[in-house]
Amino acid sequence: MAGTIAVIDYGVNNLASVYNAFTHLGHPVRLVDRPSGLSNATGVVLPGVGSFDRALDALHRRDFVRTLGAMIDAEVPLLGICLGMQLLCATSAESHRGAEGLGMFHGELHRFGRGMKVPHMGWNRVQTMGHEALFVGLPADPYFYFVHSYYFDANADPGAVVGTCRYGETKFAAILARGNVLGTQFHPEKSGVVGLRFLDNYARGILAGEGTGGLI
Numbered sequence: 001m002a003g004t005i006a007v008i009d010y011g012v013n014n015l016a017s018v019y020n021a022f023t024h025l026g027h028p029v030r031l032v033d034r035p036s037g038l039s040n041a042t043g044v045v046l047p048g049v050g051s052f053d054r055a056l057d058a059l060h061r062r063d064f065v066r067t068l069g070a071m072i073d074a075e076v077p078l079l080g081i082c083l084g085m086q087l088l089c090a091t092s093a094e095s096h097r098g099a100e101g102l103g104m105f106h107g108e109l110h111r112f113g114r115g116m117k118v119p120h121m122g123w124n125r126v127q128t129m130g131h132e133a134l135f136v137g138l139p140a141d142p143y144f145y146f147v148h149s150y151y152f153d154a155n156a157d158p159g160a161v162v163g164t165c166r167y168g169e170t171k172f173a174a175i176l177a178r179g180n181v182l183g184t185q186f187h188p189e190k191s192g193v194v195g196l197r198f199l200d201n202y203a204r205g206i207l208a209g210e211g212t213g214g215l216i
Contacts, residue, residue, distance in 0.1 A: 003207060006041035009033040010058045013047040018081065021189040021196060027203040035067035043206040044068070044076060048083025052092040052109070052150070055083055056099050068102060077180045077206040082148060085176060085183030094150050104181045105173075107156025111149055116168050119149040126163045126174045126186065134162070134175075136201050142194045144174070144186035151185070152176065 007019050009031050022029040032038055046068070048055055059065050072078060080088045088102045092109035112118050123143045128135055135142070146165070151172035154164045163175035165185070176183040182202070188195035 004028045005043045006032045006038050007045045012050050012055050012058045014049045017189040018047045025200045035063050044078045046080045046084035052094040075180045080183040088183050105157050105160050105176050109150040120167045121147045124165050126165050128163045131162050137197045144191040146186045
């Protein structure tokens with residue numbers, strides 16, 4: 001079905017809030033638990049809650065890694081949320097075997113340091129960097145809701161950073177983008193009115209056929 005956002009169900013992620021957010025906004029959305037279900041999707045969402053290795057194993061078992069790679073090459077818009085964003089990076093210190101992610105963003109995820117409460121949980125301000133179409137109707141440097149123990153250094157791949165956040169003395173990437181791939185470390189679907197507006201801006205852009213190129 002064309003003109004639809006496909007949310008990937010790979011058995012380890014929290015889907016209901018993401019699916020319900022797009023439904024509430026009135027955008028066509030479907031859950032997909034196998035690669036064939038991604039056929040003709042206008043955009044794909046990769047949510048994620050849990051550990052890097054477990055999530056990556058689940059994606060491999062269902063053959064989503066190969067399919068997502070092909071869709072990225074074909075410039076199909078892809079949004080990774082929280083762990084979903086982390087899976088789009090090169091690798092993570094959370095991996096016990098040095099597993100490789102999808103590699104869209106260049107750098108390793110690190111664990112927040114000693115003396116910091118982990119996970120980083122709660123509302124934090126995101127400093128945005130241009131890309132006005134993504135943030136239409138949002139306040140300047142909006143607050144979003146975070147739950148994560150690992151972070152992507154804002155200096156690791158600076159050309160991909162669209163938004164940053166600080167937790168203690170650590171400055172990390174809150175939003176990453178490259179080509180038609182977008183990732184948010186925060187949970188827009190759990191970020192109230194601001195998060196819904198962010199998802200609405202994103203969905204309107206890709207469903208209008210602009211891809212993320214029209215947004216970022």
